[in-house]
Amino acid sequence: GAGVSQTPSNKVTEKGKYVELRCDPISGHTALYWYRQSLGQGPEFLIYFQGTGAADDSGLPNDRFFAVRPEGSVSTLKIQRTERGDSAVYLCASSLTPSRGVGYNEQFFGPGTRLTVL
Amino acid sequence: EDKVVQSPLSLVVHEGDTVTLNCSYEVTNFRSLLWYKQEKKAPTFLFMLTSSGIEKKSGRLSSILDKKELFSILNITATQTGDSAIYLCAVDSNYQLIWGAGTKLIIKP
Numbered sequence: 001g002a003g004v005s006q007t008p009s010n011k012v013t014e015k016g017k018y019v020e021l022r023c024d025p026i027s028g029h030t031a032l033y034w035y036r037q038s039l040g041q042g043p044e045f046l047i048y049f050q051g052t053g054a055a056d057d058s059g060l061p062n063d064r065f066f067a068v069r070p071e072g073s074v075s076t077l078k079i080q081r082t083e084r085g086d087s088a089v090y091l092c093a094s095s096l097t098p099s100r101g102v103g104y105n106e107q108f109f110g111p112g113t114r115l116t117v118l
Numbered sequence: 119e120d121k122v123v124q125s126p127l128s129l130v131v132h133e134g135d136t137v138t139l140n141c142s143y144e145v146t147n148f149r150s151l152l153w154y155k156q157e158k159k160a161p162t163f164l165f166m167l168t169s170s171g172i173e174k175k176s177g178r179l180s181s182i183l184d185k186k187e188l189f190s191i192l193n194i195t196a197t198q199t200g201d202s203a204i205y206l207c208a209v210d211s212n213y214q215l216i217w218g219a220g221t222k223l224i225i226k227p
Contacts, residue, residue, distance in 0.1 A: 042206055042217030089159055112159035
């Protein structure tokens with residue numbers, strides 16, 4: 001079946017502009033995660049959705065970052081007034097249920113969106 | 119503050135060599151430790167470790183966890199050029215994965 005997909009695969013924008021990054025999780029996966037990976041670093045947690053609601057947005061770096069998942073499937077990460085420091089690969093992952101409680105539900109990752117802010 | 123530290127940051131070996139990658143962690147609520155292989159952009163799952171001393175194996179790859187000393191190792195024997203990748207270690211702390219910076223492994227033919 002189809003895996004997690006992300007669009008666009010690459011996005012180049014100018015400082016100060018607004019961008020939207022889209023994630024299509026695996027069908028039936030209720031949990032969705034956004035991560036940001038800078039060059040030479042491991043992925044950094046941004047936000048986690050359980051269904052339509054953001055269960056934890058503590059990783060969002062500031063109020064320029066916002067994410068939605070209005071129907072509990074597709075999610076959009078929105079970045080306002082982009083800065084050069086926002087340049088990174090933005091990874092999305094989904095899992096069957098949140099990885100809490102008994103057992104671990106593997107997070108499946110999309111290919112990411114490489115954001116470059118000039 | 120929760121953290122995961124991997125070493126070495128990068129490693130270059132010749133095909134056929136055996137490598138050992140290290141991952142140490144300090145987290146407040148440990149549930150499991152995971153290893154991922156990252157080529158291009160998306161990490162792919164390798165192993166999940168929850169119990170100390172039980173080796174997980176998959177072909178030439180194996181991994182083990184020491185919950186007393188708070189570390190894990192990933193071994194790759196008889197390395198091949200296709201093993202070249204970034205190997206990421208992550209600790210599952212409730213629903214968050216706390217990631218290490220990764221080890222960049224380069225296998226020379």
